[in-house]
Amino acid sequence: MSQITDTDQKDKKSKGIPFEEMLRICLSHWKWYAISLLIIMGFAVYKLISTEPTYLRTASVLIKEESKGGQFGNMAAALSDLGGVTPMSSVDNELEAMKSPAVMLEVIEKLGLNTDYKQTGGLRDKTLYGNNQPFVLTFSNPDERYSYSVTGDLGVDNKFVINKIESRGNGEKFKYSDIFTLDLNKGVDSVATPAGTLVISPNPEYKAKELKEPMRINIYHTPVEWRVQGYTSRLNAVLANRKASVINLSFADHSRQRASDIINAVIDVYNEKWIDDKNRMTDATAEFIDQRIDIIKNELLDVDRSISNYKSKNSLPDLQAIVSVDLAKQSEAEKKILELQSQYTMAKHLQEFISNPDNYDKVLPSMSITGLANSGSANSEILEYNTTLMERNRLVSDNSTSNPLVKDFDRRLDGMRKAIVQSVSTQTEQLRTALNDMVAERNRTSGRIANSPTQANDLLGVERQQKVKEALYLYLLEKKEANDLSKTFTAYNTRVITPPMGDSKPVAPRGMKTLLFAFFFAMAVPTGLIFVQYNMDTMVRTKADMDDRFKAPFLGSVPLYGKKPSRLKRLFKKKGGEDKPSDIVVKYGNGSAINEAFRMIRSNLELMNSRIAAGRDDKSIVTMVTSAIPGSGKTFVSLNLAAAYALKKIKVAVVDVDLRKATLSKSFGAPHRGVTAYLSGTATLDDIIIKNASGVEYLDVVPAGVIPPDPAELIDSPRFAKLMSELKSRYDVVLLDCPPTEPVTDSSVITRVVDRTVYVVRVGNLKRDFLDTLQEYYEHKRYTNMTAVLNAVDGGSGKASYGYGYGYGYGYGNKDK
Structure with a gap:
């Protein structure tokens, strides 16, 4: 027997929900949208009212840059030949x-x-x-x-x-x-x-x-x-x-x-920190120059004292007149020697300062203090070293020396320091070589003074030392003045282009933007729920679902009759509940949607049945009305389809051959004499017919009678075929209200004596996968001339709906099916 919930057929996917169908479903759930809009839009309005507005203020700051000089924070730039900080x-x-x-x-x-x-x-x-x-x-x-x-x-x-x-x-x-x-x-x-x-x-x-x-x-x-x-x-x-x-x-x-105050304060604090950093570098340079000045000053006093003592001891006259001619010739050489000696001395002092471990945590002075024009390479290395050292000291002020970043800075500084020492040593060696060459040139010139006294030559050497010290002393004084001036006339490295300003309108919350977002979100929530519900719903919902999988001729759709039960009632509906009797809703002069639906089904059946009746003497048509499972509304369809025939004054009989539940019979008081009495030979057809049922002319009903213990055997008996023959002789149309096809095999037996099968599929009552099974039934002609009717389609007239009288607990076979 086929299973309804779990079929072994291939999983065939439908084409997806059509736009028109989705629109119809959404419109049918308008209350969802109303509630969603009310809640979400209300919440959005509440948030707009209760949220304090946020305002944005912006400012633009220009960072001053120079094409020459060191990076920001490099104090060596204070000693450049231009004087001042660049x-x-x-x-x-x-x-x-x-x-x-x-x-x-x-x-x-x-x-x-x-x-x-x-x-x-x-x-x-x-x-x-x-x-x-x-x-x-x-x-x-x-x-x-x-x-x-x-x-x-x-x-x-x-x-x-x-x-x-x-x-x-x-x-x-x-x-x-x-x-x-x-x-x-x-x-x-x-x-x-x-x-x-x-x-x-x-x-x-x-x-x-x-x-x-x-x-x-x-x-x-x-x-x-x-x-x-x-x-x-x-x-x-x-x-x-x-x-x-x-x-x-x-x-x-x-x-x-x-x-605005925060932006201004950030700029002010930044400028103050920049000035503090620059002043610390300037102070370090001033301290270095002061130390050198003190040393040169003491050396110059010693040289002056030596010259005075030498002249007093040897009673020497003014030697300038004696050697004036030779000094004129050597003036250019002496000038060069003085310059080289000054540069060499300063380079040696700088080399000692850099190599001293006590100065490892101090910023280094620039090579420019040596006066060399080609000291740019070493000077750029010193500038980079000072910048890195100051970044390392800032990091140490907020962290400990054990910090991995601090240790990484220390390793970098050590390598940079070695490179600087190498560069300074190279510069010093170059100065020493140039000085030796110039001294040799001067000595060659001095050799021509063969007749000068030995004391004059000795005094001349001491005087040369005096001039070197004086030149170096004056040079350092000049640089000290330039450094002091640069500290006094310090300018910020920023300029405010645009002060803090902004729009008077808040940047948050944005009223229109928030409301638009809330509106679309409120519309998207129910739409998403409907879409998810539709795609997760495995039940047949529309004719499109049937068209995709079940290719049997489609007779029409029957609108939902009666008040649609709430989802809560359907969720907790008791299985196996008592079936409700069906009503006849097709009546003369009634133009409701459900009436028109049954007239349409009748017309389609008449057209198809005319082909069956053509060419045979017996024009009466026997049609079985069945469904896959209980609760599909086959009894309702049978009874009202018969009423539609009766409206055309066609003699029609509805026979309740559902000998297990006899739902049709309940609509007429459930008489004890019926089909079972006829099949058992205890009654004739005239004994069991209900003439003009419910007052509808041309409509007769044959009830099921007493529920037998062996309904399948009775239906399979020769008297059942005799019953059909007798009915066909009396009526133009015979409609059989049959049991469902899946719980029991009764319908498989009944189909042998019928001309047409109307298979009722109820919306929300049959899984879409089972349509594949119905297609197999149709292809293999398991049931005679199968056609389909879709029952309980939502969207008909307000009163044209068929109630949920049927339940899953129909009572056929095992109850767990």
Whole structure:
């Protein structure tokens, strides 16, 4: 026997839900859309009303860059030959510096952003800041492990009455309901509370009107560190253009004034940090120059003292006149030697400074102090080293030296330092070689002074030393002055192009956008539910479902009759419940949809049956009406199809051959004499016929009678065929209300004596997969001349619907089927 729920047929997929069918289903669920719109749109309106608006403020900052000099933060640029600082900032680095938590930490401390003020009450809270914040509440020495929430009322008498204090932290929560009063009329007032000493003072920026009713205010205070991450993430800093050095800063906040203040404070703090970094490098350079000046000054005093002592001891006259001719010849060579000696001495000092381990954590002076024009390579290495060193020192200030990033910086600095020492050593060796060559040239010139006294040559050597020291001393004084001037006249490396400004309209919530989204979402929710329900529904719902799989001739659709039961009733409907009698709804003069549906089915049957009757003497047609499972409405279809024939004055008989349930007979009082009495030979046909059933002329009914213990044997008996022959002799049309095909085999026996089979498929009562089985029945002609009727189609007239009288507990065979 075929199984209804689990067939062995191939899984054939339908074409999907047609647009017109989907539209019809959606319209039939208009209440879903109404409820969805009411709930979702109502919630959206509530959120728009209750959500405090957020405003956006933006500013543009130009980062000043130079084509020459070191990177930002390189103090060696202070000693360039131009004098003063010539920084060149990397825009990407400055972008990260502006967004750094260190900058935001100082901004929060500067503006007191770790304390929020809100006016509560009503549907929407209002942020109080700046000119609408009536007072400033200071938490004196609070416990940094906890956050505090203070709620109170500011009265018209200018007194703030605290009625609730809450603290949270370390997984703990405390509530205090004591009353504390702070009087703003005193100017500054304080009170001891569980949150510490609270100090209140009027806000000088407050410009609102005097209060006419008390204002409920909530103050939320947290440690500064708790707010850094949140404010940093809300600050948006991006490059305006990859080819430009302009940074766009933006900040969104409930207070327009606070958003502007935060952007301005970020720029100010960034500039202050930039100046501090530059000044530290300038101070390091000044310290190095001062040390060199002290050394050269002492050496110059020693040389002056040696010259004076030598002249006094040897009573020498003025040697300038003696060697004036020779010195004139050597002037160019001496000038070059002085320059080389100055450069060589400074290079040696610089080499000693760099190689000294005590100076590893100090920024390095530039090679430009040697005066070499070709010192650019070593100088660029020193500039890169200083930048890396300062980044490492900033990282150490916030972390320990054991931090992996710090160790990585140390390794990089060690390699860079070795490369710098190598470069400086190369420069020093080049200076030494050039100096030796120039001294040799000078000695060749001095050899021509053969007649000069030995004392003159000795004194001349000492005087040369004196000139070298003097030149170096003056050079360092010049650089010290330039360094001091650069520190005095320091300019920021930023310029505000556009101050914080923005639209007066909030960026969130967006009213129209929110409502449009809510509308589409409200429409999408029921549509999605309907679509999912349709695709998960395995039952036959439309004629399209049948067209895809069941190719038998389609007679028509019968609209749903009666009130459609609720989904809840259908869900909890008791199986095996008592079947309800069927009604005759097809009546003369009734133009309802269900009447027209049965007339259409009658017409289609007449057309097809005319072909069967053609060419034979017997024009009477026997039609069996059956279904796959109980509850399909075959009795209803049989009875009303017979009524449709009777309207045309065609003699029709409806025979209840469902000898197991006898549902048709129940509609006429369930007589005890019926088909079973005829088949058992205890009654004649005239004894069991109900003439003009329900007052319908030309319509007779043959009830089933007493339920027999062996219905299949009775139907398979010769008297059943005799019954059909006798009925055909009396009526133009004979309709047999048969048992369902799947629970029992009765219909397979009955089909032998019929001319036509009407197979009733009820919407929502038969799985689509079983249509494949029906197609096999049709192809293999298991039932005579199969045709199909779709019953209980929703969408007919309001009253043309067939009730859910049938249930799954039809009682055929095993009850678990």
